[in-house]
Amino acid sequence: MLTRELSxxxxxxxxxxKTTLIKRIKGEDIEDISPTTQIEVHSKRIKLKSQQYKSALSLEKYRTYKVMAVDCPGDMSLWPYWKKAMQDYKTNGIIFMIDPTQDTKVQIDALTQVSNYFLMTLDNDIVKAERKARKAKAIFFLVVNKIDLLDFSKAKADEYLRENFKAAWEHLKERYPRSFHGWEAISALKGGEEMYDRIDGIFETIKRELYG
Ligand SMILES: Nc1nc2c(ncn2[C@@H]2O[C@H](COP(=O)(O)OP(=O)(O)O)[C@@H](O)[C@H]2O)c(=O)[nH]1
Ligand SMILES: [Mg+2]
Structure with missing residues (x-):
């Protein structure tokens, strides 16, 4: 198969x-984006940067990756949609996006809910779900966005994560020990080639987790 899906x-x-990142991936205008009020599914065929360096004899060089991105509303009253999104679209990975300039507590709660909702998608019985969670091979990516507001410093993003998200993140790792846990710092809005490389890197990692 020449097309592989990364959802x-x-x-x-x-x-x-979140929506800005999706628009960026799709190469669309990111000037005025209105708030997302329902689950939206976007899709785009992309080539990963690493494919350029593959030998002409390698199938990998000619593949297309079809990114399917499920965009969810962020408003707390709409968080239950997240569970629905995870249930309806069994995507390959969850990208949890963080804004270091926004209220931190709400965002920590949101991450905790992601862990809880994902658990509920595994089994209705909580004990069984916890057991399944220990074996689940999911992909969890923390993405600190807006690092243009942190002087484009990945070190600052790292510090911010450690100070604020350590407990919630550790909890997620303990609950899903066989899953992949990674993080990246980006600016979906600003920054040139390097930001594209980092976004590309997120998909590269997901691809590697899925297809080797
Ligand atoms: N400074 C800065 N602003 C951003 C960045 N990404 C998004 N924004 C702004 O944050 C606001 C909310 O973005 P949006 O994509 O609608 O957020 P969503 O609610 O998570 O989908 C918009 O005004 C964006 O222009 C970024 O990397 N840096
Ligand atoms: Mg949105």
Whole structure:
């Protein structure tokens, strides 16, 4: 098969930049984006940067990756949609987006809910679900967005994560020990080539987790 799918669900509080990231991936105008009020599914065929370097004899060089991105509303009253999104679209990975300039507590709660909702998709019985969680091979990506507001410093984003999200993140890792846990710092809005490379890197990682 020359086309492979990489599907992701993008979650996070309102205004963190989920829709902006999707528009960026799709190469669409990111000037005025209105708030997302329902689950939206976007799809785009992309080539990963690493494919350029493959030998002409390699099938990988000619593949297309079809990114399917599920965009969810961030408003707290609409968080139950997240569970629905995870249930309806069994995507390959969950990208949880964080805005370091917004209220932190709400965002920590949101991440905790992501963990809880995902658990509920595994089994209706909570004990069984916890057991399944220990074996689940999911992909959880924390993405700190708006690092243009942190002087484009990945170190600052790292510090911010450690100070605020450590407990929630550790809890997620303990609950889903066989899953992949990664993080990246980006600016969906600003920054040139390097930001594209980082976004590309997120998909590259997901691809590697899925297809080796
Ligand atoms: N400074 C800065 N602003 C951003 C960035 N990404 C998104 N925004 C702004 O944050 C606001 C909310 O973005 P949006 O994509 O609608 O957030 P969503 O609610 O998570 O979908 C918009 O005004 C965006 O222009 C970023 O990387 N840096
Ligand atoms: Mg949105």
């Amino acid at each position: 992701i669900t993008i979650l996070g509080a309102t205004g963190v930049g």
